[in-house]
Amino acid sequence: MNIQSFEILARAALSFDLRVGDKIKIISPHGHQVADFFAFNASNPAEYLSARHTLVSSTRHLYPRAGQIFLTSLRRPILKFVEDGANEQHEMLLAACDPARYQLLGVEGHHASCAENLQVVMAARGILVTEIPQPLNLFSSTRAEPDGTIITHPNSSQPGDYCIFQMLRDCIVVVSACPFDVETQFPVNVGGPHGLEVSVGKI
Numbered sequence: 001m002n003i004q005s006f007e008i009l010a011r012a013a014l015s016f017d018l019r020v021g022d023k024i025k026i027i028s029p030h031g032h033q034v035a036d037f038f039a040f041n042a043s044n045p046a047e048y049l050s051a052r053h054t055l056v057s058s059t060r061h062l063y064p065r066a067g068q069i070f071l072t073s074l075r076r077p078i079l080k081f082v083e084d085g086a087n088e089q090h091e092m093l094l095a096a097c098d099p100a101r102y103q104l105l106g107v108e109g110h111h112a113s114c115a116e117n118l119q120v121v122m123a124a125r126g127i128l129v130t131e132i133p134q135p136l137n138l139f140s141s142t143r144a145e146p147d148g149t150i151i152t153h154p155n156s157s158q159p160g161d162y163c164i165f166q167m168l169r170d171c172i173v174v175v176s177a178c179p180f181d182v183e184t185q186f187p188v189n190v191g192g193p194h195g196l197e198v199s200v201g202k203i
């Protein structure tokens, strides 16, 4: 596959068909913007990239780091984090934002969310996602403190930060530009939300 480039609009998501060996590069042109990253086995979407299985059986680490191999819900390798151009500003602690989260935060009416974004782009493929996998939260400054407290620090990722993953099997990858904008309480996306850029192929 030649390299193809895409723009993900603020608050929106795109899905990508990637073959084993292909790479995907997620770029944050504005900085300070979280990307929720999901991956599914292309031939069986019920099998998905699982943060929890990965940290038990592969990485033994709370955070995504370059060189790590991520596993599926069946503990099989699905992709590798091959290059981190974002100074390790990633986590997989927080569930994807969803309509209930915004309701709890006092938002009235509809609010775009990463969970809904995932469901919409997968539904367009005829795939019903009822359980939202734990995403890799790329470009996120949320951290667990030594005492176990989870703190969402102001998003310190920088313009041009990027991550590259390589597929270890054929995948459907979904990237959501997190729509979170309730910044007075949690500075998830500072000054945003913003869009993202994605390149796929033999990067």
Ligand SMILES: [Zn+2]
Pocket: 036, 096, 097, 113, 114, 115, 177, 178, 179, 180
């Ligand atoms: Zn989100």
